[in-house]
Amino acid sequence: MSVLQARTLGLTNYSVLVSHVCVPPAMHAILGSPHNRVQAFLAAGHVCAVMGYWEYPPIASQYHVPIVVTGFEPVDLLQGIIAAVRQLEAGKAEVENAYGRAVTYEGNKAAQAVLEQVFEPCDRKWRGIGLIPMSGWRLRPELDPFNAEVRYDVSQIQSEESPLCQAGLVLQGLLKPSQCPAFGKECTPTHPLGATMVSSEGACAAYYRYRGQ
Numbered sequence: 001m002s003v004l005q006a007r008t009l010g011l012t013n014y015s016v017l018v019s020h021v022c023v024p025p026a027m028h029a030i031l032g033s034p035h036n037r038v039q040a041f042l043a044a045g046h047v048c049a050v051m052g053y054w055e056y057p058p059i060a061s062q063y064h065v066p067i068v069v070t071g072f073e074p075v076d077l078l079q080g081i082i083a084a085v086r087q088l089e090a091g092k093a094e095v096e097n098a099y100g101r102a103v104t105y106e107g108n109k110a111a112q113a114v115l116e117q118v119f120e121p122c123d124r125k126w127r128g129i130g131l132i133p134m135s136g137w138r139l140r141p142e143l144d145p146f147n148a149e150v151r152y153d154v155s156q157i158q159s160e161e162s163p164l165c166q167a168g169l170v171l172q173g174l175l176k177p178s179q180c181p182a183f184g185k186e187c188t189p190t191h192p193l194g195a196t197m198v199s200s201e202g203a204c205a206a207y208y209r210y211r212g213q
């Protein structure tokens with residue numbers, strides 16, 4: 001919206017560095033891995049509030065995994081988890097909406113139209129996992145005047161991940177945060193080494209916060 005407004009106003013001193021990601025290609029990458037251990041997904045409610053969940057039924061049926069749209073309050077999470085467990089116990093693999101107060105099947109059509117106008121899919125590198133084809137968004141070429149990556153030639157700058165960090169394995173369900181040798185030692189919420197320790201909803205941060213409880 002801000003980019004569209006900047007174009008309308010003819011601003012020349014405004015640009016954005018876009019690093020948005022797209023969820024379904026990442027789900028395909030995880031579920032299609034020969035090492036996959038993920039049996040069900042809690043689809044993030046804030047994403048689905050915009051995007052809806054119409055993209056998920058083919059994934060649920062292709063990989064036979066339940067996908068439950070879930071909110072963020074503690075009770076929301078419990079509701080999402082129990083819905084996923086009930087499906088697993090019943091041998092089902094359906095898409096279920098446990099966050100009906102914020103999410104509809106279609107999502108926010110007006111917001112999706114703006115996304116379509118502003119972004120196009122691109123390859124994106126995920127921290128700890130690597131490049132996932134067509135799993136990111138970039139500004140459309142006609143918006144290059146507002147694209148910091150183009151204006152300032154910064155696309156070659158790469159962030160260095162700590163060699164100690166195994167967040168990619170955590171994200172794929174292959175390692176519990178507490179099994180990471182750096183957990184609670186070199187890596188804590190005040191000195192995070194990886195994405196999963198940075199934000200409060202990250203798996204490593206949650207394991208750290210509730211350790212021993």
Ligand code: SF4
Pocket residue numbers: 164165166167168170177180181182183184187188192193194195196197198204
């Ligand atoms: S505990 Fe820290 S270093 Fe280990 S996987 Fe999690 S974020 Fe990475």
